[in-house]
Amino acid sequence: MNALLIYPDHPDTFWSFKYALKFVSKKASEPPLGLLTIAAMLPADWNKKLVDMKVDSLQDTELQWADIVFISAMSIQKDSVRAVVERCRKFGMKIVAGGPLFTMEYEHFEGIDHFVLNEAEITLPLFLADLEHGCPQAVYQSNELPELGSSPIPLWELINVKKYNTINIQYSRGCPYDCEFCDISLLFGKKVRTKSSVQVLNELDRLFEIGWRGGVFIVDDNFIGNKTKLKKQILPDLILWQQKHDYPFSFATEASVDLADDNTLMVLMATAGFNSVFIGIETPNEASLSECNKLHNKDRDLVQCVKKLHDHGMMVNGGFIVGFDNDSSSIFEQMTRFIQDSGVVTAMVGLLNAPRGTRLYKRLVSEQRLLHDDSGDNTNYTINFTPKMGRDILLNGYREIIKSIYSPKPYYRRIRLFISEFNPLARKKFHLKFSHISAFLKSILILGVIGRERLHYWRLLFWTLTKHPRLFSHAVTFAIYGFHFRKIFRV
Numbered sequence: 001m002n003a004l005l006i007y008p009d010h011p012d013t014f015w016s017f018k019y020a021l022k023f024v025s026k027k028a029s030e031p032p033l034g035l036l037t038i039a040a041m042l043p044a045d046w047n048k049k050l051v052d053m054k055v056d057s058l059q060d061t062e063l064q065w066a067d068i069v070f071i072s073a074m075s076i077q078k079d080s081v082r083a084v085v086e087r088c089r090k091f092g093m094k095i096v097a098g099g100p101l102f103t104m105e106y107e108h109f110e111g112i113d114h115f116v117l118n119e120a121e122i123t124l125p126l127f128l129a130d131l132e133h134g135c136p137q138a139v140y141q142s143n144e145l146p147e148l149g150s151s152p153i154p155l156w157e158l159i160n161v162k163k164y165n166t167i168n169i170q171y172s173r174g175c176p177y178d179c180e181f182c183d184i185s186l187l188f189g190k191k192v193r194t195k196s197s198v199q200v201l202n203e204l205d206r207l208f209e210i211g212w213r214g215g216v217f218i219v220d221d222n223f224i225g226n227k228t229k230l231k232k233q234i235l236p237d238l239i240l241w242q243q244k245h246d247y248p249f250s251f252a253t254e255a256s257v258d259l260a261d262d263n264t265l266m267v268l269m270a271t272a273g274f275n276s277v278f279i280g281i282e283t284p285n286e287a288s289l290s291e292c293n294k295l296h297n298k299d300r301d302l303v304q305c306v307k308k309l310h311d312h313g314m315m316v317n318g319g320f321i322v323g324f325d326n327d328s329s330s331i332f333e334q335m336t337r338f339i340q341d342s343g344v345v346t347a348m349v350g351l352l353n354a355p356r357g358t359r360l361y362k363r364l365v366s367e368q369r370l371l372h373d374d375s376g377d378n379t380n381y382t383i384n385f386t387p388k389m390g391r392d393i394l395l396n397g398y399r400e401i402i403k404s405i406y407s408p409k410p411y412y413r414r415i416r417l418f419i420s421e422f423n424p425l426a427r428k429k430f431h432l433k434f435s436h437i438s439a440f441l442k443s444i445l446i447l448g449v450i451g452r453e454r455l456h457y458w459r460l461l462f463w464t465l466t467k468h469p470r471l472f473s474h475a476v477t478f479a480i481y482g483f484h485f486r487k488i489f490r491v
Helices: 018-024 033-041 060-065 075-090 100-108 120-132 184-188 197-209 227-244 257-261 263-272 286-291 302-311 331-342 359-366 391-406 408-421 434-449 454-467 469-489
Strands: 002-007 047-052 068-072 094-098 114-116 167-169 214-218 249-255 274-282 315-322 347-351
Touching: 002 033, 002 060, 018 434, 018 469, 033 047, 033 068, 033 120, 047 060, 068 075, 075 094, 075 100, 094 100, 094 120, 100 184, 114 120, 167 197, 197 227, 227 263, 257 263, 257 274, 257 302, 263 274, 274 302, 302 315, 302 331, 302 408, 315 331, 315 391, 331 347, 331 391, 331 408, 347 391, 391 408, 391 469, 408 454, 408 469, 434 454, 434 469, 454 469
Parallel strands: 002 047, 002 068, 068 094, 094 114, 167 214, 214 249, 249 274, 274 315, 315 347
Antiparallel strands: none
């Protein structure tokens, strides 16, 4: 069979880095790891093509070639999904859909022949067996949470990795925490399931073989869910692999803030090449942390946690939320002050929304405050429920936060604070690429010559060269990020 795997497009968001990627001539931040893994699980004698619509347009010739289409998506891709399905139907395609969007709300999508939901290690073989026998069902579901030993190496040969800024892999699924607004434990359970060291290193070997050098994002929702295994097995083996291969990769991931409580774990991660970690800080308001069950963020100095991670050589990308029931109008100034004082340069502040199926969603339904399903984009000035502080107050306050943290003067001040406190390990080798030189030259023109932030740009660069020359590339990178953030938020 000819199998066409399609990853629909999605709107420009904070995390798309669309305007920053143009500086390094890349099409997208990361490839669609889920579909690449699905491709590896399909029969070996099938012909396979993958179209990532963030990178390439979907051609009619590709639809004419295909016998069957596989679509995976998240909630932010709803509109593109419907457009793709409509095009496929015109060509009489059999459509198979799976992934987070369909697992949570498959009944809202028409024109799809088969839904293969939940985790594909369980449901995809069932579908393929029925397909082979000519009796595929409409819906395949399972509450079983598979161990990850059977998860294959993604079929990287289906894409051009040079079009992406970062390559991604997965080490674990599941999260031990149960935040009210989050659907991760709903999708993947509270038990943290992990791959073995052998699996992880085999995946890195494959990336090395295809010539990838640069950033690798480990997509786990909480990389440190099993700290003992990380410290005893995974990270020591990863350090040896990196040393053997002369550190071809730098790693980034997501983790809970209690990473800052474990000095051994931080040292091991930094030594293995981790230089960036996304932390769901959410809010400095203790009452709101209790409200959303983010209890592991409570009763701690969150600013000092951030600074401790920076001191251990791991840059914190922070996730923040406003709109909790316990938020008052003072939260906007409080949030702004926290972000500026902590030195979190990449601070993603979003409006609270309730994803389908979450405890927050169910609570808002019971309180008759839910307005509609969420769009998946919490930075587009929309909320899907009636907030207690009032919609206008919340939206106006949110706009003030965005303006206060991304306008050139406060943003560049935050970069300087971060650079003055960041302490990366000196041993990591820096792989200079032509794209780095090109990005720097473009930044000079766009930011340093014609940009409204040009005075802040040149001050930052000269200050960094004088005070912290080894972090010069970070200064340029963050200046470019700021350009993207201001474009997205129009500030």
